[in-house]
Amino acid sequence: xxxxxxxxxxxxxxxxxxxxxxxPVHAQAKGKQAQEQFFPVLVYRTGAYAPNGAPWANGFVxxxxxxxxxxxxxxxxxTFEECETGYATDxxxxxxxxxxxxxxxxxxxxxxxxxxxFALTEKAPVDKIPLITAGYGRSESANxxxxxxxxxxxxxxxxxADVLIQHIAKKEGGFDKLKGKKISLVYHDSPYGKEPIPLLxxxxxxxxxxxxxLPVAHPGxxxxxxxxxxxxxxxxxxxxxxxxxxxxxxxxxxxxTGYPREKMYGIWWAGAEPDVKDVGEAAKGYNAxxxxxxxxxxxxxxxxxxxxxxxxxxxxxPKDEVGSVLYMRGLISAMLGVEGVKRAQERxxxxxxxxxxxxxxxxxxxxxxxxxxxxxxxxxxxxxVQTSCLDHMGSSWVxxxxxxxSKWQFSSDWYQADEKVIRPMVMxxxxxxxxxxxxTPRTPEQCKQ
Amino acid sequence: xxxxxxxxxxxxxxxxxxxxVALGFVxxxxxxxxxxxxxxxxxxxxxxxxxRFSEWxxxxxxxxxxxxxxxxxxxxxxxxxxxxxxxxxxxxLRHLVNQEGATLLMATLGIAYFIDGLxxxxxxxxxxxxxxxxxxxxxxxxxxxxxxGLLINKEDFIAALVAALLVAALALFFQKTATGRALRAVAxxxxxxxxxxxxxxxxxxxxxxxxxxxxxxxxxxxxxxxGVQFSLVTVALRALPVVILGGLTSVPGAIIGGLIIGVxxxxxxxxxxxxxxxxxxxxxxxxxxxxxxxxxxQGLFGEKIIDRV
Numbered sequence: 074x075x076x077x078x079x080x081x082x083x084x085x086x087x088x089x090x091x092x093x094x095x096x097p098v099h100a101q102a103k104g105k106q107a108q109e110q111f112f113p114v115l116v117y118r119t120g121a122y123a124p125n126g127a128p129w130a131n132g133f134v135x136x137x138x139x140x141x142x143x144x145x146x147x148x149x150x151x152t153f154e155e156c157e158t159g160y161a162t163d164x165x166x167x168x169x170x171x172x173x174x175x176x177x178x179x180x181x182x183x184x185x186x187x188x189x190x191f192a193l194t195e196k197a198p199v200d201k202i203p204l205i206t207a208g209y210g211r212s213e214s215a216n217x218x219x220x221x222x223x224x225x226x227x228x229x230x231x232x233x234a235d236v237l238i239q240h241i242a243k244k245e246g247g248f249d250k251l252k253g254k255k256i257s258l259v260y261h262d263s264p265y266g267k268e269p270i271p272l273l274x275x276x277x278x279x280x281x282x283x284x285x286x287l288p289v290a291h292p293g294x295x296x297x298x299x300x301x302x303x304x305x306x307x308x309x310x311x312x313x314x315x316x317x318x319x320x321x322x323x324x325x326x327x328x329x330t331g332y333p334r335e336k337m338y339g340i341w342w343a344g345a346e347p348d349v350k351d352v353g354e355a356a357k358g359y360n361a362x363x364x365x366x367x368x369x370x371x372x373x374x375x376x377x378x379x380x381x382x383x384x385x386x387x388x389x390x391p392k393d394e395v396g397s398v399l400y401m402r403g404l405i406s407a408m409l410g411v412e413g414v415k416r417a418q419e420r421x422x423x424x425x426x427x428x429x430x431x432x433x434x435x436x437x438x439x440x441x442x443x444x445x446x447x448x449x450x451x452x453x454x455x456x457x458v459q460t461s462c463l464d465h466m467g468s469s470w471v472x473x474x475x476x477x478x479s480k481w482q483f484s485s486d487w488y489q490a491d492e493k494v495i496r497p498m499v500m501x502x503x504x505x506x507x508x509x510x511x512x513t514p515r516t517p518e519q520c521k522q
Numbered sequence: 523x524x525x526x527x528x529x530x531x532x533x534x535x536x537x538x539x540x541x542x543v544a545l546g547f548v549x550x551x552x553x554x555x556x557x558x559x560x561x562x563x564x565x566x567x568x569x570x571x572x573x574r575f576s577e578w579x580x581x582x583x584x585x586x587x588x589x590x591x592x593x594x595x596x597x598x599x600x601x602x603x604x605x606x607x608x609x610x611x612x613x614x615l616r617h618l619v620n621q622e623g624a625t626l627l628m629a630t631l632g633i634a635y636f637i638d639g640l641x642x643x644x645x646x647x648x649x650x651x652x653x654x655x656x657x658x659x660x661x662x663x664x665x666x667x668x669x670x671g672l673l674i675n676k677e678d679f680i681a682a683l684v685a686a687l688l689v690a691a692l693a694l695f696f697q698k699t700a701t702g703r704a705l706r707a708v709a710x711x712x713x714x715x716x717x718x719x720x721x722x723x724x725x726x727x728x729x730x731x732x733x734x735x736x737x738x739x740x741x742x743x744x745x746x747x748x749g750v751q752f753s754l755v756t757v758a759l760r761a762l763p764v765v766i767l768g769g770l771t772s773v774p775g776a777i778i779g780g781l782i783i784g785v786x787x788x789x790x791x792x793x794x795x796x797x798x799x800x801x802x803x804x805x806x807x808x809x810x811x812x813x814x815x816x817x818x819x820q821g822l823f824g825e826k827i828i829d830r831v
Contacts, residue, residue, distance in 0.1 A: 301529055301532060
């Protein structure tokens with residue numbers, strides 16, 4: 074009996090001692106945790122859109138790893154956690170709820186889904202977490218006066234649609250030559266696919282071309298009737314607003330109905346390797362937009378990732394995918410989040426963890442000059458980006474690239490969206506949203522605070 | 523007129539491919555009374571196996587001839603489908619003999635999710651290619667009769683022929699062979715079939731193997747058309763209205779149902795779609811099937827079930 078008492082006492086003493094000894098360690102760990110910046114990563118590595126979602130996720134995660142391999146964000150370690158959404162809005166919201174308070178609070182969310190962006194736009198202001206939607210999301214959210222927490226950095230779908238019409242007009246010899254032309258939009262029947270319609274309708278009114286709208290149901294594997302309609306109408310150009318398997322299916326159906334691929338133009342989500350690689354030669358001549366970057370195997374940042382991560386077996390995903398179009402999109406998306414934190418640190422304290430509100434300030438005061446971009450390894454990949462409190466998109470630089478049967482090659486000069494067309498539409502739609510949601514838009518004076 | 527015929531022919535050929543997938547549902551239901559929700563997952567798994575083995579075999583064995591690599595890949599994929607069938611019988615169905623139909627249905631739902639995940643884990647979730655030499659360019663016929671001619675998709679035409687041959691072979695198997703008759707007996711009544719000496723477990727393995735081969739052929743055809751990736755499972759969903767319409771127990775029903783659904787969805791999308799904003803073909807197929815059910819609840823060729831009270 075005594076032995077049992079001794080044993081119990083010894084156990085309790087040991088537990089007490091270990092608690093006393095480890096308490097400072099926990100405190101230290103907590104102290105260390107304070108020097109961490111948490112990035113939630115909403116991904117889709119499974120499901121119908123996995124072939125396109127996985128390279129984006131790999132690029133995103135690799136950039137976070139690269140930041141840590143090179144000293145963190147001014148000494149602050151970037152942490153991350155992936156959450157699988159399957160490109161479903163409900164699961165994206167679930168992931169948002171699960172991750173928003175992790176790691177001391179999420180830095181920013183990037184949903185890689187326009188449907189999810191619509192849902193999260195309501196939540197971000199409540200939780201005070203920025204929503205970065207680089208190249209997707211709501212086009213009118215470029216107005217930072219109304220959409221305080223949304224950042225459609227680098228470009229919106231209205232930018233994409235506008236550039237496509239500019240490019241077609243250039244090919245035809247001017248906007249006046251568009252009169253009477255037929256342009257068909259083959260689009261994913263979802264918030265993503267519907268997003269360019271108002272801009273295209275506006276441009277159709279301005280230039281007198283005939284716009285026909287052809288929705289394709291998710292996931293886009295059945296397009297025979299769509300392409301039979303195209304064969305009947307014989308449009309001069311087809312704009313492709315697809316995602317995932319819808320893109321390669323469209324190209325195969327174009328081949329099966331004899332529609333020339335040279336007359337097809339995709340948005341930047343319909344212009345990556347998974348969209349064309351199993352179509353191969355048959356996709357030759359197909360064009361798509363490149364939002365800033367294309368495939369960038371020679372970029373310095375790509376070489377750094379290969380040397381510092383993949384050479385040590387610390388990379389994410391297959392090595393030969395590094396530098397591909399969607400990998401770069403994910404990488405740049407992560408870079409924008411990290412730069413938002415860096416910019417915020419300049420104001421709120423270098424080497425400190427930034428809150429969502431502070432990161433928001435950083436994102437709306439981004440000043441990525443060419444010099445900075447070049448130093449970060451993005452020379453030849455990106456052009457400068459500056460944002461402001463009222464302009465949450467920043468400059469939009471777009472090129473066209475063309476599939477030559479084995480790789481994407483740039484086939485145009487740089488374009489920017491026509492502000493005279495886009496700005497009134499952004500203002501109209503965003504102010505309408507503000508009225509519906511009873512939001513008082515910020516004034517330039519409020520922005521200075 | 524020429525355009526209408528193109529839509530009609532396109533619909534018929536797509537419908538034939540739906541029939542092929544629907545056949546997988548019908549086979550298993552006929553033999554075991556189970557509505558196999560895992561048929562789509564089996565199509566994806568089989569197609570992934572075929573695509574990946576045809577890619578790996580040249581590296582493993584030094585085979586350079588594409589046809590030889592494809593044949594070897596087909597044999598391995600077929601063997602794999604037999605193993606899957608055997609495991610399903612051993613680990614799931616054997617323990618559910620004489621259980622409620624709903625229990626068996628839920629079990630197949632579980633199998634579907636498991637096979638989906640397993641396939642992507644083992645073979646990857648990227649887009650893979652099956653190249654069995656199907657022609658991709660269209661051909662124009664009757665150019666003298668219709669302006670611009672009639673467009674026929676050669677790939678769809680060959681696929682529809684293969685599907686038709688397979689359907690005919692299976693119909694013969696069910697009607698004319700002892701095993702086929704045993705399968706039908708098991709479908710009617712598990713206990714009665716067992717009491718006259720039909721080995722239930724063996725029959726189930728056979729029918730899941732046959733359904734596996736059907737899934738493999740469907741996977742090769744659809745995979746060659748669309749590329750092999752996760753969306754192939756949704757093709758199975760396109761076959762659901764086919765079995766609702768054709769009847770769950772009828773092989774000819776799967777064919778006629780497939781053709782009606784194929785034509786119905788293409789014609790509706792092309793001629794009604796523009797009036798209501800388009801994108802209607804998926805739900806229109808289900809609506810068409812439900813309208814048929816109003817008049818024939820057992821489907822076009824399904825067996826009328828009469829229970830004595």
